[in-house]
Amino acid sequence: MFLAAIHDRPEVEPPSDAALMERLARRDTAALETLYDRYSRAVYGLIFRIAQQAATAEEIVQDVFLQLWRNAHLYRSSRGRLEPWLFTIARNRTLDYRRLKREKQRRREDSLELHPAAFVAPNPESLVDQKRRAERVRSLMQSLPAQQQKAIELAFFEGMTHSEIAQALEEALGTVKSWIRGGLLRLREALEEAL
């Protein structure tokens, strides 16, 4: 009977990001472990894609999660989402690292103090889950012409400007601008589509 009761036990919902951030603000390292297990593969994948070097990627991943740990109190009262914040900080840190090595001029908007509330999802209540969003992003990108896809990737992963991309792809500046904006607007539509 005892074992039957165990097997009939309803499946426990994993804790939400918000609940974990509450615990993080109370210095609960188990919450940090859970958040790390939830996001480290995506964050490490992103950083590795930009840095192309494992040691650097590891250092930046640790830096990003430590910032989360140290600034957890900032997130407790925020309605913002954690995932876009993590992605954005991870990208900016990695591009900054590359810029340090190459001494390139800073171009991103990270002079702003980014806060989770500064990421507004189109409709948070009906947002598709992480897995399906990832599929939609990849599928939409694959549907774009190769050059347009390349332009967006150069901007996101290489931190290049419109002019630099136009030069790299040997395309007109106006074309590159419209490719990037057009691609992102299509991405927004794809992500906003009802379930």
Place this chain on the structure above:
Amino acid sequence: MTGCEQIKELYEAYVLGALDAQDREIVEAHLTTGCAACAAEIDRARWLVSQLAYLAPKREPPAALRTRLLEAAGGRTQEEPRGWMPGWAWATAAALVLISLFSTYQARQYQGEVARLQTELERERQRQRSLEAERRTSEQALAILSASGTRELSLKPQTTAWPEMRAFWNPNRGVLIAGNQIPAPPGDRTFQLWVVPKTGDPISAGIFRPDAAGKVLAVSSVVMEMAGTSALAISEEPAGGLPQPTKDKIRWVGPLT
């Protein structure tokens, strides 16, 4: 003044960091007017652009990274069960609880001793972590000081009451900051080291606090050629540091002349 209509086509590229200087200045000038409508659109664009991260394939980070993170966060250092427990694990846990009920009397006798040993163990672990961190810092400091091409800089205090700090900078190994009798920043605030490039915004190179005796020995692994740099600076910032220095909180500056 630029209107919302003129910049609405720039929201996404602005957040992406793809705007050339002129367009970027147009957006920033408009945002400084406090336009709530455009600020809201920028927030939407920020979320959208963040989703491009899914284009990068997920990768499993090395297990050691998880351990290092938890050590750095001051948490547990040993590998522990991850995720949700399968059914058999619940059964095992329940069985252990039953067994423990039979052993309550004996266990109570040992509780005091176990608690004392655990406290001692935790204290010893903390001491080891602290010693390990000190050892790493000393090794890095020595590597910077003994490397060829290391340059010494004087960091001048912005208030005469404070002592000067020294920086030892090696373009391949990082920066060592050293100082004595440095007043601690109030509360949980921190000092933050900045590399100030000749063009562009300052780059954070780490945070630190003096020890109880006012001694500073901090190492940043920032790697950068000096040719593109105009100065090192140290500001006082909230706990955890900020992405950019607070202008009226710059405490020390060391120009590269």
